Amino acid sequence: MISLSSVTKLYNEGRPNGVRAVDNVSLDIGADAVTVLKGPSGSGKTTLLSLIGCMARPSAGRVMIDGRMVSGLPESFLTEERRSTFGFVFQRFNLIRGLTVLENVMLPAAPLGPDPQALAEAARDRIAALGLADKxxxxxxxxxxxxxxxxxxxxxxxxDAPVLIADEPTANLDTDLTHRFLDIVADLRAEGRTVIMTSHDPRIWQSDLVNAVIEMQDGRVTGAFA
Structure with missing residues (x-):
């Protein structure tokens, strides 16, 4: 369970160009479920996703994971929380050009100092499971x-993070590829993983795979549907 209590995120606080990107949000996100944050551009959904994933700290309020408050952790502990709890799929994917698929997949595990051969085998298994063995x-x-x-x-x-976070994962995909992505999400949920994503794509938030839809507007939660 991920729980947010009265979470606010301010940018440029006290300046004329200050922005209240997330405004007093309280929210519980269930484990082993698929949750979608939806809303127009500028609604605060990507900022909220970054707070949930410990990529940013709230200006006020608390973020808790399985009963542990993580929003006030020192950066070194926050880095470990991100590494052990979350896997991130960014909107533009952020793969490193010039490196192979295998090398890109291995990168997040490298700071943990695993045996290189064992890591390569694990990475190839992950790649094969997603139908990319030949790539x-x-x-x-x-x-x-x-x-x-x-x-x-x-x-x-x-x-092997238990929570997958994805920011607009189908923004640049056609219908066929979107359906393939949803098949992957179904497999992840079957494995017992939690999936949290932002999307303004009705193909995503209308899917039967989705357990909860959180609507946002101007930094606030305006609706929640199961």
Whole structure:
């Protein structure tokens, strides 16, 4: 369970260009479920996602994971929390050009100092599970859009994180690739993982796979539907 209590995020506080990106949000996100944050651009959903994933600290309020308050942790502990709890799939995927799929997938685990051979085997298993076994040694710039997305998901899961966070994961995908992504989400939920994503794509938030939809507007939660 991830719980947010009266969470606010301010940028440029006290300045004329100050922004209240998230405004007094209290929210519980269930484990082993698929939750979608929806809303127009500027609604605060991506900022809220970054607070949930410990990529940013709230200006006020608390973020708790399984009963542990994480929003006030020192940065070194917060880094470990991100590494052990969350896998991230960014909107533009952020794979490193010039490196192969295998090398990209291995990168998040490298700071943990695992045995290189064991890590490579684990990475190849993740890549194969997502249908990319024949692309493992291919530079990522040579992948199609759907292949790039699957490589990014493999990278997000290399540390066996229980929570997958995805920011607008289907923004640049056609209908067929969106359905393939939803198939992957179904598999992840079957494994007992929690999936949290932002999306303004009705193909996502209308899917039967989704357990909860959180609507946002101007930094506030305006509706929650199960």
């Amino acid at each position: 493992a040694d291919t530079p990522v710039e040579h992948l199609s859009g759907g292949e790039t997305q699957r490589a990014a998901i493999a990278r997000a899961l290399i540390n």
